[in-house]
């Protein structure tokens with residue numbers, strides 16, 4: 001039975017039965033969005049107090065580009081429009097939860113650390129953590145991919161790169177994971193909220209600590225940054241770190257998980273991926289397009305507007321379905337076919353417009369490093385079990401993926417994280433920054 005059961009006109013709205021938090025949506029997000037689009041590319045659902053669902057490329061792109069009309073800004077009155085429904089916490093995830101022009105200084109702050117050149121400077125650090133986590137399982141001949149490789153590598157890189165303790169990665173990863181998978185109003189969501197407060201407290205303490213004891217890290221720079229000549233407000237320094245952690249921890253993990261499941265059934269592609277850099281690049285974009293790690297995200301109309309002849313009222317909630325836009329046949333030939341050499345590939349997996357993902361260079365570099373190392377060191381991996389996630393309201397994640405392979409050898413000299421090791425940001429360090437190199 002389809003869960004989009006009917007279209008009816010409710011006060012002129014083309015209404016579908018749709019809930020992006022439902023297990024039915026989680027079991028087949030692309031099919032679920034396609035059924036909404038077949039009714040209307042700008043459809044209305046009565047779930048969670050009511051929201052619009054945008055599914056075709058043009059509508060999603062138009063809304064993403066017009067960040068003023070389709071606002072992602074936190075407000076005390078409405079909470080967090082990026083989440084439908086909004087959680088209760090008051091932490092403003094900058095720059096995403098600030099509208100233009102207020103968001104710009106926070107984006108400008110992050111930018112120098114995430115350019116292509118800056119990310120190239122992180123290469124040896126990325127490689128270290130990839131090897132480190134593969135070393136932990138390589139001799140055993142088995143691993144649970146999500147928990148032991150796909151998640152810890154990007155999580156550790158992100159928090160180490162910011163200046164948090166790398167060995168704390170499970171706190172950050174588990175909290176984000178629980179937030180993503182728990183449904184509003186459930187006991188699991190209450191546990192997720194409690195975990196989030198602990199995470200926030202940890203990041204908050206790190207900012208306060210760096211104001212007293214500067215260190216050569218991004219937290220120190222942010223804690224002491226000036227915005228429009230004034231010290232950065234504490235809560236927005238906190239929010240910038242919270243969003244960056246959120247962006248870095250789970251998303252690349254989802255991409256790696258899907259890529260390895262696909263490749264386990266297409267072993268003939270391993271050599272080409274390892275030897276042909278261009279093919280690795282086009283494959284990365286196509287895997288991003290098709291598996292779209294962030295499936296959808298919310299907005300709130302700041303004024304009334306029209307999209308595809310539908311009237312969207314000021315204050316209406318709107319879901320931007322990136323994954324559906326990536327499968328719009330008007331934009332992509334044979335959109336449900338994975339063509340690893342597809343080019344050009346104007347997918348929306350990283351969003352679009354003013355809030356387009358600022359971490360995309362880092363995400364691509366982490367992905368390429370993880371995939372190459374995995375295919376080289378675990379070439380005969382077999383997937384023995386995949387446990388699906390029953391909430392894919394935002395991310396396209398799996399619960400668990402069990403893998404077996406022929407045991408291999410460790411490559412790093414020591415089993416514990418090297419105390420000297422940092423995911424180096426030295427190459428992208430602004431010269432005038434406190435605590436940075438002269």
Ligand code: HEM
Pocket residue numbers: 064072082094095096097103107158243244247248249251252255292293294297322348349350351352354355356357358359360362363
């Ligand atoms: C495959 C990996 C990733 C995917 C698919 C992804 C996806 C996205 C998407 C769709 C947006 C736009 C959100 C919106 O407009 O509502 C976004 C924004 C953002 N992402 Fe990513 N992301 C990834 C990796 C990362 C990484 C590694 C980081 C940081 C280290 C990061 C940090 C951010 C930040 C800070 C924003 C907000 C930018 C702004 O508001 O100006 N992301 N990401």
